[in-house]
Amino acid sequence: MSYFEAIILAILEGLTEFLPVSSTGHMIIGSALMGIEPSPFVKLFTIVIQLGTILSVLVLYWKRFFKSMDFYYKLVVAAIPASILGLLLNDFIDSLLESPLTVAIMLVVGGVILLFVDVWFNKPTVEDSDKITFKQAFIIGCYQCLALIPGTSRSASTIVGAMTQRLTRKAAAEFSFFLAIPMMLGASMVKLLKFFKEGHSFSSQEINLLIVGNVVGFIVAIIAIKTFIDILTKYGFKAFGWYRIIVGGIIIAMLLSGHSLQII
Structure with missing residues (x-):
């Protein structure tokens, strides 16, 4: 992987991780167009650069993390369903990742x-994500399980789940951002442990690529989150819906035209 490819993937990750558009789908198109060959490091890279995007949430919403312990407990409760299901269905999920058609659909x-x-x-009653109950947090976490199907989008599933619990669009999006922290941190740690357990190690260039990827992802994610909240508050989800349909259509068209897409 070159520095240029690492930067492009980090930009895609930063732009799409917190938007309801599926970062996986964008990684497919980006890696396919650049001809990136899958490797243990490349697969690790696409997960570990999420640490930079996690940091963007902490920086933008740092005051929210000092309000009360209940806030952390609710995040833990919401993270439980997808964490358990992800561990139980790990092999099945990996097999779905090998199907670009599943992602596109x-x-x-x-x-x-x-x-x-x-x-x-369209009749929300909860304007502050801190005000949700533990039951609501758990239900949102159950919706997050849908994101285990590649192409669904963790952000989309959790935001829609939060809206079913009568959160406003803004409150739903913000809770989705917060919930991303334990999920993405856990995924990164698991991927790192697996990488080292399999006997791999980092070269000096790979360490530099990870640093560059995280820095770029952090900067882009901050811009993406601020922009997303503004668009969502003013215009809603329709634009993101059409965008997903177009991206999915592009992947399907590429598959029908004979392209062999690799999911990294």
């Missing part, structure tokens, strides 16, 4: 849902 299906979500859940 879920992008389109999720896009169609986002076209109507503003109409379905």
